[in-house]
Amino acid sequence: MTNQEYEILALNDKIGHYIRIRSLNKAKHFAVYRTFTKRFPNGKEVNADISEEIQDILVKSIKEKGITEGFILKFDENDNYSNFDEEKINPDEIRHISGNSEKSFTSTGAKLNAHWPIFHKLNETGFGSIIRATLTLHQVCSSRCQFCSTINRNKKDSTTFEETKEFIEKLYFDQAEYNKKYFSKYNDQYKKLTGSDIRLKGLILSGGGQPNLWPHFEKLVNWLSSLDIDIGLITNGFPKNIDDKIYDKFKWIRLSITPEDASPHYIDKKFNLQRIPQNIIDNKKTFFGLSYVYGPWTNDDILKRLSLSINKWNLDYIRMLTDCNLTRNEQLKSHNVLAEKLYKLSLIDKFGNNNGKIFHQLKFHGTEKEAEELWSEGKCYLQTYNVFWDTTGHETNGKSFCYPCDSVTVLAEENTRQQSKRGFDGNIWGTVTNDKVELLYKEKWKKFFDPRKHCSACLFMKNNKVVKDLTASSIQKLKQIKIDKDLEHINFP
Ligand code: SF4
Incomplete structure (x- = not known):
């Protein structure tokens, strides 16, 4: 290495x-x-x-x-730097239950049932349906997180308002028209189930850390709010230069809590002293949650203050996970340490169910063997319903690539000892460029790269498997699907 x-x-x-x-x-x-x-x-x-x-x-x-x-x-028992062999750890050994919070507020595949007609369409026609999108918009972030997944980004790779609007219009208006015209049978099924044509249902603005520093942020969100799309926001902080009212237009907001010495927003290097717009705290319609990555920067004091912020900020949840840049075995070990910490603090019970609003997301890399079994056709299943548009390369090329998921920046592979890229590489994982996004639903699902070669450390194997199974199911079976009414954020599957 x-x-x-x-x-x-x-x-x-x-x-x-x-x-x-x-x-x-x-x-x-x-x-x-x-x-x-x-x-x-x-x-x-x-x-x-x-x-x-x-x-x-x-x-x-x-x-x-x-x-x-x-x-x-x-280190050995006497606290001297040392070396020793270690056993591998199995995911089943970790104290964890995937509960309603993990299924609602993260992407586990559990919400895909609520969109089954698009997989029936995929099965019978070979065409995908893009119902969820995430946009980075630019690569600006004022934090310096140790676990940053895009440390290799270029600050000038930014999109214009017009390019962004056109991208969304293609997925929202044009896609609905296309499905009405060419795939009416499936479109009718989808409309019966969800109330809308097959088109973009959920959009996340994630930025290179802070989408709310993109110059057209308010203008875009105001326009988006005139459409029937659920909007989500992932950010590291709330800059003062925009009107806080804009946050009322979001279905959910997730604030990433960075290591405390990595953020310029934290007064006295305490995350809980940062500015949170009061309307976000008071708004009962917008889900407000935190995300925290466990690592060497974590201590009990931070965990305690995270717990206290639930009431102070009226939070709906705190999602805890480990650093995705770790390879599978190290990541699982870290999950195990985190789960035991949460248990000792009585934040989860002995089985791993969350006792309150803090939940543990057990997200970990797959293996080569799983990759071979899962992707027998050598194509990513997420590509058929999800798009992640990242702006890397935009400054040089005037356009940039879409990807089936965001985790291609952190595919740390144990077998090849490949470190995570910590940046987007369109030459490997790119599908179409932003100006051609319609090809994701106007052309049949095709192979842009082989995930067996490039994604054996995929973090979304479960989701891939759910799509594979739904696509292989008969219409009789699909019609019997009971949608879990307790799940939130259905349009962000
Ligand atoms: S990492 Fe997984 S979900 Fe992402 S592109 Fe590769 S196969 Fe698809």
């Missing part, structure tokens, strides 16, 4: 010793690491501050194991 695309420096300042890792691509984004994880032979992990003695060991470890796993070091 090589790290030629990053500069790794051991430095110190008045706060203490740290490691700075800088991407060597055009924009040269960097992150500062002041903590690392100590792992002991019994599986216990402790997150600790980086000291002068440990700095060189860490640099060596990062060079060897990459910029994510390099921060996990092994």
Whole structure:
């Protein structure tokens, strides 16, 4: 494994010793690491501050194991830096139950039943139906998260309002017309089930961290609110330069809580002191949740303050997960540590059910064997209903690629020891460019790349499997589907 695309420096300042890792691509984004994880032979992990003695060991470890796993070091029972063999961990060993919160507020495949006619259409005709989209709009973010999945981004890769509007119009108006005209049988079935033609139902604005810093954000959201689309927002913070009223137009808002030394929004480096628009807290119609990535930067104080923010900010949920840049086995170990922490804090019960609004999302990479079984035709199933338009390359090419999912930036593969790319690579995972998005529903589902070759670490294998099964089901079976009425966010499957 090589790290030629990053500069790794051991430095110190008045706060203490740290490691700075800088991407060597055009924009040269960097992150500062002041903590690392100590792992002991019994599986216990402790997150600790980086000291002068440990700095060189860490640099060596990062060079060897990459910029994510390099921060996990092994220590013996006497707290000396050490080495020992470890067992692999099985997902079933982790204290976890997939409950209503995980199914509603994340993408597990559970909500796809509510859209079954599009898979019946796929089965009989071979044509996909794009009902969900996520747009980054630009690559601007003022945070410097250690787990950033797009550290290799270029700040100038931004889209215009017109390009964005045209993209959405094709998926909303044109797609509905197309289905009415050419696929009326399936369109009627879908209308009976959902009340609308087959077209875009849910749209997420996610940005390169902060979509609300995109210059046309308010204009776009105001226009979107005149359409019948559920809109979701994922952001790292709420800048003061736009009118807070705009947030009332969202179906849901998810605030990402970054490591506390990584955000300029946190007063005194405390996430709970950041500015949250009062209308978001008071609005009963908009779901408001937090997302937190567990890692070496986590301590019990942060977990306690996360818990306290539920009442203070009127939250609907807090989603906790681990760093997706880790390879499968390391990610599962991290999930295990997180689950045990949540259990000790009585946030989940002994089976893994959440006791309150904090839930654990057990999201982990797949394996090569699963990839071979799942994608017998060598095509990604998410491509048939979901589109993620990322603006990487827009400055140079005047257009940029769509992808079937956002996780192609974090496909850390254990078998090949390939580190996650931490950026979008349209030459591998790109489908169509934004100006041709209609081809995703006007042309038959086709192979742009083979997921067996490029996605064996896929984080959405369950979702792929659900689509595969729904597509293979008979109409009699599909008509018997009972849609779970407790699920929220049905239009973000
Ligand atoms: S990672 Fe999975 S969902 Fe994403 S493009 Fe590859 S196969 Fe599809």
